[in-house]
Amino acid sequence: MADVARIAGVSRSTVSYALSGVRPIATETRDRILRAMSDLGYTPNLLAQGLAGKRTGIVSLIFPVGEQGMNVTEFEYVQGAAEQARLDGYHLLLWPMDADELGEMQRIVAQGLVDGILLMEVRSFDERIPVLLDTGVPFVSIGRPTDDAGLAFVDADFEAMGDLAVSHLAGLGHTEIGLVTHSQESLDVGYGPMVRSWDAVAASASRLGVTARLFPTASTLAGGRDVFEQILETAPETTGLVMINEAATAGLLGAAAKNGWRVPERLSLVAINTSAGSAERFMPALTTASAEPKAMGREAAQFLSRRLRGEGTDALQWLAEPVLTLRESTTVARTTRQ
Known part of the structure; x- marks a missing residue:
């Protein structure tokens, strides 16, 4: 810092103020300091500035x-x-x-x-x-x-997402649907997206006369396979799923294909809170109800x-x-x- 101050023709404290933003510095002076830093290849230690009580950036x-x-x-x-x-x-x-x-x-x-x-x-x-x-x-x-x-x-807006997804499935004639979330633990600790999604799906399903079931599972490929087996055993009449578990989706699609459940002919999927970049990685590409x-x-x-x-x-x-x-x-x- 001393070399920067010498070349810029200012005091060390002025260099420090220019870097930290603690005090206003004239534009001309700041430019001289930045040129001196560039000439010397000087990079300020941001963490050291933070420990000294200044802004770290x-x-x-x-x-x-x-x-x-x-x-x-x-x-x-x-x-x-x-x-x-x-x-x-x-x-x-x-x-x-x-x-x-x-x-x-x-x-x-x-x-x-x-x-x-x-x-x-x-x-x-x-x-x-x-x-x-x-x-x-x-x-x-x-x-x-x-x-x-x-x-x-x-x-x-998870409430609006859930309503969009359920309304879309209901409009296509689906009357037996489910919501696949992260694990039961995530629901138990009150993880916001899971709780809000289930509340929204359940409310929209009730309003539209649709039966909705909750299927929590681990956020893994194996979790997706496990939840498909659960659907086979407990709710084989399901024709539509709302998905808010990206990691499990691939596993569920694989298990569905293995068991002869073609998507979307046998099982329709709507992913919520899923980006376009993610949705288009799946086969088939996922219909989504999502913000950006x-x-x-x-x-x-x-x-x-x-x-x-x-x-x-x-x-x-x-x-x-x-x-x-x-x-x-x-x-x-x-x-x-x-």
Whole structure:
């Protein structure tokens, strides 16, 4: 830093202010400092600045990897957030951390390693949120708890997704349907997308006179095979499924084909909260009722940047409206065709 200050003709403290943004610096002076840094190949130690109590220019996205890892749709949330953070002058650090690791999260915040946090995989009551509120660190969640008053969040409208999916299947004559979610444990701990999806599917099915069953399963290929066996044994009359378990979908499709259940002729599938990039990887390509995850990631990062700048601290909440996209996995119910 001393060499940068000497070549730019300023004090070391002025270089420090230019890097940290703690005090305003004249444009001409900042340009001289940046030219000197470029000439010397100097890169500031952002973590050292954070430990010294200054801005690090780093925001963290906390993602509980859990049983399923990160699927294509979830990666698109991260990709959108990272792209927007970079446009806003921040580096995004992906921090895989289980939702129960509250102490680890507190240590990250206390050490000043990050300026703000994006929180994913939010539960209906999420213990991470009161911890973050107590620390005072700016944060935005992708997902929301049941009580979201005063919180900044971006979320998919799962109620609308569930209704779109069930209405589509009902319109095709399906009267026996199911919802395939993540594991029973994810429902028991109140994982928001699973709880909201089932509530929405059940409510829409009741309104439309459709029978809906819940099929939780592990977020793995084996989980998909297992849940198809469960459907064979307990509800063979099922003709339509709403899927919110990307990892299990491939396993279910394979098991269905092995047992002679052609999709969509014997079994129609609608995936919710699934990106176009993911839906089109399957055979057949999946009909979806979904919002655009990359756009949601960008919006969440924008919200966080606004909070870090002290702008718009109120009403930073957005529910992304889903769209029904017809592909190759749904058709008229078998009983209707007969």
